[in-house]
Amino acid sequence: MSSLRSNYLKPSANAAGAVNLAAPDLTRHPPRSPRTRLGGFVHLPRLIDKARAVAAGTNGDFHYDCPMDGRFWAFTGIKPGPFMKLVKAGKSDSELLAYVMANLKPKRTPSEIKAWSAWYEQQAPDNPDSRAFFNDVHRKNAAHRKDIETWFDWLELDDYVTFGGKP
């Protein structure tokens, strides 16, 4: 755990060469882990990072509105186009979460959001085509790793290897 930093107005992003998570450059670093949560929603911080990077043209090989994002749209009723407009307007994480909560259709309680996140975190490929794709990438990235069961495991491994990690 890091020590208490008293002045968040001078974040490390100001240090030369440091990543700036307000303007993610996904050619330099991965988006936040799909397990990271915002308002209880897994994947939402990652989705926001990808949206900000696409808006800035710094998304590299990462895609906005991919099938993983599709599960968030399906659960929330939010549409990728209007959401992207808010991202382009420079909304913060809190403001984007407020938009999501105000526009959820149907409305969801915190326990429903938590249950969805728990479900999503455990999702593994469920059809032959996606399983074959999953397997190809797993084999390419780290065939020796036996702990890659879910899409979240798979994404984290891919992020790690893509940015220099030895798995």
Next chain:
Amino acid sequence: MRLSQFIPRAHPVILQPMINYHVPDLTQHPPRSPRVRLGGFAHLPRLIDKARATLAGTQGEYTYDCAMDAHFWEFTGLNAQTFLAEVKTGKCDYDLVNYVLASMQPKRVISEIVAWSSWLENRPPMATEGRVFFNQVHTAAGPRREDIGSWFELLDLEDFVTFGGKS
């Protein structure tokens, strides 16, 4: 061949290098989220990132063998110095998790590891001093955020804000 490559740029573009997870520089980017898993262990990838950075002198404000790391030592029976020595040999993630699984006392089955990870992931501050500290960090990093209940949520928020994110 593109004509544009012969047109001199008015302002030189300074390209920042990609981060390298095998040699993490925590003055430039945060460690992996505590939620990221290795062999089913939450927090272990973050602990490894902090260990590698500590050995390289690039840990910045992150601390190896902090109170959160202590939960891992307690569960596995490992200790900080022995583990650091393993990291120092240059082992990859896979070799490190195999070391953990071979050395942990008592031995644990995967369902116990997953249960421990779930417990750690959802753990809020328990002691009154810890709750005060938690509140100070929460207030400094993102007072508008009302979804920060656990230490993992606080760490994810703190990493985001420390590296420029707008909470």
